[in-house]
Amino acid sequence: MTASFGVRLRAALDAHGPLCVGIDPHAALLESWGLGQDAEGVRTFGLAVVEASAGRVAAIKPQVSFFERFGSRGFAALEDVLSAARGAGLLVVADAKRGDIGTTMAGYVSAWLEPDSPLEADALTVSPYLGPDSLRETIGAAVRADKGLFVLAATSNPEAAALQTARTIDVEAAEDQSVAHRVARDVTWANRSTVFGGGLGPIGLVIGATVDLGERGLDDEVLAGTPILAPGFGAQGASPGDLLTRFGTLAGNVLASESRSILGAGPDRIADTIIERAALYQEVLGG
Numbered sequence: 106m107t108a109s110f111g112v113r114l115r116a117a118l119d120a121h122g123p124l125c126v127g128i129d130p131h132a133a134l135l136e137s138w139g140l141g142q143d144a145e146g147v148r149t150f151g152l153a154v155v156e157a158s159a160g161r162v163a164a165i166k167p168q169v170s171f172f173e174r175f176g177s178r179g180f181a182a183l184e185d186v187l188s189a190a191r192g193a194g195l196l197v198v199a200d201a202k203r204g205d206i207g208t209t210m211a212g213y214v215s216a217w218l219e220p221d222s223p224l225e226a227d228a229l230t231v232s233p234y235l236g237p238d239s240l241r242e243t244i245g246a247a248v249r250a251d252k253g254l255f256v257l258a259a260t261s262n263p264e265a266a267a268l269q270t271a272r273t274i275d276v277e278a279a280e281d282q283s284v285a286h287r288v289a290r291d292v293t294w295a296n297r298s299t300v301f302g303g304g305l306g307p308i309g310l311v312i313g314a315t316v317d318l319g320e321r322g323l324d325d326e327v328l329a330g331t332p333i334l335a336p337g338f339g340a341q342g343a344s345p346g347d348l349l350t351r352f353g354t355l356a357g358n359v360l361a362s363e364s365r366s367i368l369g370a371g372p373d374r375i376a377d378t379i380i381e382r383a384a385l386y387q388e389v390l391g392g
Contacts, residue, residue, distance in 0.1 A: 110228055110253030111296075111305035114332055117163035117196050118357065122387045123348065125198065125334070126158045126379060127364030128167040128186065134368050144178035147171060151186035154368070157376040159193035162383055164227075166334075166362055169201040184223045197226040198255065198334065198360070204232030206239045214243055218252040228253030230311060230334070234268070237291040244295050244308055253307045255334040258288045259321040261313025261341065269321055283322030289331070296330050305332050305358060314343035314351055314361065325354060333359045339366025345385040361386060 108116075130150040132142055140146035151167065158165050167190075172183035190197045203213040216222060217229045229247075233240055233256050240256065247254050259269055269285040282290070289310055296306025309332030316337075318324065333352065337343045338361045348356045363382060370378040 107251040109248070109251050110307040111332065113227065114163070114196060114253065114360075115305045118360070121161065121163045122383055122390065123356075123359050123361040124162045124379070124383045124386050125164040125166050125360040125362045126154060126162055126367055127200070127336070127362050128154045128165055128171075129364045129368065130171045134365075137369070138372055144172075144175040144182045147175065147179060148182035148185055151182065152189055153372055154375065155186060155190045155193055155195065157379055158190075158195060161376075161379050162195070164196035164198055164360055165190050166198040166200050166360075166364075168364075169199060180224070187224060187226060191225070191227070196228070198228045198230065198253075199224070199226035200230050202230045202232055202257065204235055204239070204257075206235055207242075210239070210243050211246070214246045218247055218250050220250060226252075228255055228309070230255045230257065232257050233288050233291075237288055248295075248307050251307075253309060253332070255309040255311050255332070256288060256292050258292070258310040259285045259312045259316045259318070259323060261315045261337045266320075286322035286327060289323055289327045293327055293329065293331055304330070306330050308332075309334055311336070313337045314347055315341060316351070318351065328355055328358075331358065334362060335359050336362040336364075339363035339382075340369070345382070345389045348386065348389050356390060 128151050130147040135142055135146045138150060140149055167186060172179040187197055199217050216224050217226050231240060231254050271284050272281050273284055273287055274281055292308050292310055295308045311334045314335040314337030348359060348361055352359050367378050367382060
């Protein structure tokens with residue numbers, strides 16, 4: 106029987122620390138790596154990142170859009186990267202940010218989380234902003250497949266703040282809370298309804314490393330037992346030391362995502378850069 110995503114994530118974090126390497130083969134990086142602006146370029150790029158990451162980090166996070174832009178050949182390249190990563194023992198978070206309702210969302214789940222699917226990943230980023238309840242069936246399907254989700258809650262892009270800090274009245278709870286808090290609360294409830302033995306649940310949240318949790322209405326209680334995917338480390342401004350500053354006692358549950366700060370090292374230096382960055386996070390956590 107396959108262990109739940111939360112159990113697998115906990116094991117990966119304990120073994121390798123929090124660093125998650127983003128695979129973002131945008132045009133400038135392909136050029137600096139001497140690769141073509143085509144599907145073969147993103148395939149070569151992605152496979153090189155997988156090779157440099159294997160055995161050194163907890164997870165990799167391919168940004169789907171950079172493969173998708175090359176159509177069917179780009180998706181074929183992504184399939185190769187995903188397969189190589191999972192074969193190397195890396196947890197794979199597909200950063201696709203899917204969000205819809207009904208059968209459309211079921212199709213996304215089948216594509217990204219169904220065992221033996223060509224695009225199979227360990228977890229998928231999803232958007233709750235058609236209403237958190239729109240993800241109810243998606244959460245159930247992910248849990249049944251021993252897969253994970255990372256639900257957008259408190260993202261670091263400035264234009265998100267107005268929505269995510271907006272106040273909402275929950276009739277059942279009879280309390281005023283932020284939209285981000287409501288999303289996090291529903292994820293916490295979903296985790297508590299699964300059996301994860303007090304460890305990490307299978308359903309996580311995306312919380313930017315440059316976000317003030319208090320301003321978004323988030324605290325330790327609502328985030329308890331919840332995996333956190335935290336983009337924003339490295340080139341976006343957050344440092345490994347911010348892992349404790351931002352997340353405090355929850356820092357051990359965080360996947361710290363870095364992309365450009367690592368990928369910019371180029372093909373000859375990427376493995377050494379990953380080792381160096383991973384060591385910095387381990388030092389922060391006392392590992």
